[in-house]
Amino acid sequence: MRLRFAPSPTGYIHIGNVRTAVYNYIIAKKYNAELILRIEDTDKERSTKEYETMLIEDLKWLGLAWAEGPDTGGSCGPYRQSERFKIYKDFTERLLQNGNAYHCYCTPEELEAHRKEAAAANKPIVYSGRCRNLPAVEKMKFEAMGRKPSVRFKLPEDVSIEIDDKIKGRVVFDSENIGGDFIIVRSDGVPVYNYIVVIDDAMMKITNIIRGEDHLSNTPKQILVAKALGFTPPVYAHHGLVLGPDRSKLSKRHGITSLRRYREQGYLADALLNYLSMLGWASESGEEIFSIDEIAKQIDIEKLSNSPAVFDFQKLKWMNGQYLRKYPLDKITDLFIPYIKEAGYDPNKIEKQQLEVIISILQKKCDLLSEIKSFIGIFLAEVLEPDEETDMLLKEEDSKKIITEAYEFIKTNTADKDSLIGALVSFAKGRTGLKGKKLFMPIRGILTGRLKGPELDDVVPVIGLDKSRKRIEYMFNRYI
RNA sequence: GUCCCCGUCGUCUAGGGGUCUAGGACACAGGGUUUUCAUCCCUGCAACAGGGGUUCAAAUCCCCUCGGGGAUGCCA
The missing domain is CATH 1.10.10.350 (Arc Repressor Mutant, subunit A)
Incomplete structure (x- = not known):
């Protein structure tokens, strides 16, 4: 069994994506499977190396680990999509040659106009297939105009695609309403997610995919590509999304969303891990405070929640407090020190024993590490x-x-x-x-x-x- | 609009035909411990979206409606 987590480095990692990573990590742990980290950085506009570095750092801070990835290496590399273009190109040639794909000369503006038209007429938004059988003369005309073609995948007609999802059960899509032939390579030559995800998963020998249900409607496209390429699709499991209090996808306007910010506020990795895995899963005994090993023992893919879950900031905080109070003194002291510095005091000037006494008293009062900032003055100020x-x-x-x-x-x-x-x-x-x-x-x-x-x-x-x-x-x- | 997914206390959930007067946790309210806030302990509040079926029996199975979410990108 091989699992993967495939984030894109376009910002601080979002807590919803972290949950997906956690699920993959736990399930991998449970079955002693390999977890692969792959960086999906084909969106050149938004991906940066800095974000990638921070993403890996944050994930490691949380306590996650992977067998293969851009930092650890492995036999199926490279693990950055931006370094795999040659591989994709070869597959695209193949698709083009055997007629599963074709060049499309439509411009983004034309496509946008078509979409608007369809929307205005209350019709489903489907690519017209205008370039599907473009005569050679027309092609030459477009080439002469300087248009660079994109590559579209030719959607088979009248087929239904069945997904046997481990969480959702059987889900069926008709090829008619997938939206028409879709682009697999942009006109600038950069291939697109829905296409290369299939190649990478196959080349990296991924057997199971656990991801958010926002990917469910992409899945039929991916299965079709896999079939055209001669790959056996992996086993899918789509879990419900994390929502904000208003029940829309959790976003910045609901509060803190990046793992990094939680970390800065003094949330503990163990508590975060525990809360995230508990969001959309419950143990048989009803207990909620669990180590990651215990969760791995009890959880299973099929038992992951089907429906979306509202993120409960209050409960996370409560859980963090539970962990905070349980931590041994030497460990919690080290964790508190940066926050004492932030409050403007120098912990090095305090005798270690004295400091530990103070921490042992304050440990009882805090739910977050950062909360020590408002209490520490009680001891250190004049x-x-x-x-x-x-x-x-x-x-x-x-x-x-x-x-x-x-x-x-x-x-x-x-x-x-x-x-x-x-x-x-x-x-x-x-x-x-x-x-x-x-x-x-x-x-x-x-x-x-x-x-x-x-x-x-x-x-x-x-x-x-x-x-x-x-x-x-x-x-x-x-x-x- | 179209396609797909989802629908049990405010929130996360247990339950998967009879054991449900629906269990737990967070939050909230009240009480106790603490000569105080908090912690901790106890008690309480609070839900099967609605309507039709199927069945002796439905939170649980089926259908419809409603509600929510996601997708519909030369984003991932």
């Missing part, structure tokens, strides 16, 4: 500006009482850093009669500048006596 909601709270009369008492407290305090918070709370409680939320939230505000955050019992021993005192003085001066 004094903190209260945020808006904290400011509102500290302006209240009850809060002012507590600020005053806290200030009194530090003047006479004899507690050490570990008993400080307990002593402060009882002191303030005893003097003001306030308790619960009324008591605790202002103290949290005074010490951290925020209403949300890690346990004060954890925070105060870490920041110590001096810093606590400074922050209380600061708030006293500010509000009283």
Whole structure:
């Protein structure tokens, strides 16, 4: 069994395509099959080498791996379509010679006009076949005009093409409504996706194709090409697409769509992998947090979802939090460090043990790695500006009482850093009669500048006596 | 327009003729733990798109309608 993932490097890789890659990876893992990475870069306008590099980097970051590809090599290379033109050219010659393809001299403008006409008349958009049997004289006329022909595949008439799809079941297309003879080589000599995908899959000995259902209507064309070339078509499996909340194909206007952005925001590769494979599949037990090995054990091609799935940003975040809290301290510390730097602190200046204590406290509070940026100052800053909601709270009369008492407290305090918070709370409680939320939230505000955050019992021993005192003085001066 | 695919709580899904008063998870609401926000635990809310068949019996099989998506490129 040989599988492939074939992205085109026209931008940061889209999360929907990543899901397809993940499925291929998992199924390959399950059956111990080879996974091939092929770069489909024939769209010269949009493909770049930079995107290819980033695409591979992102996929590797996610934890995917492949047996053959442009970076790893392999016996069926090259693995970039732009480097395989010679192969395609030979096949095109063959098709031209045995009458399965022909030159077409129609210009894009003419074709566009024809399409518009058909659309206006509410007729199906089909290529007229004008150049299918073009007399030699006409050809010469066009050549003399300087027109460069494209190559079209000659569609057999009155045949129905049957796909035995592993997910969709049996799907049948009639050759009549495939849209007419389709272009396989552009007039500039660059061959087109629907054509070369067939050649590459055959030459690379691909046995199974798992891809999005946006490719389902291309499949009959590909099967026809395969037959004309004498290839046995692979086994197909078309899974449902990823949609946005409005149920259209997930796109930028719905939120983040590129794997790279998720990575930057501090999503974990394991969580992403888990969520993506769970989007359109469920385990028998109903459990949802699984390692990739466990998923590979349980999942199967036929069980992949048939219908489209709305991407649930909230659930992904929840799942990420589950992973984040489970990670061992040394691993999660390394992952957090870049975000601590982003927040403007230098982790190298902090003693390793101290840093790990801080991380172990903050790990409990974060769903995303980047969220540490809003908490880290609680430990590393000297004094903190209260945020808006904290400011509102500290302006209240009850809060002012507590600020005053806290200030009194530090003047006479004899507690050490570990008993400080307990002593402060009882002191303030005893003097003001306030308790619960009324008591605790202002103290949290005074010490951290925020209403949300890690346990004060954890925070105060870490920041110590001096810093606590400074922050209380600061708030006293500010509000009283 | 035409072709193809899809249709169970708001979302991801389980279910594939009787075990369905339809199960789980996220979200949401309420409660408990935490002298606080969060975490965690418990409870609740909430769905078979509609209409016809087939059958003793339909979420499950068939047909129609409706709704959604995709394709219809010298993009992939």
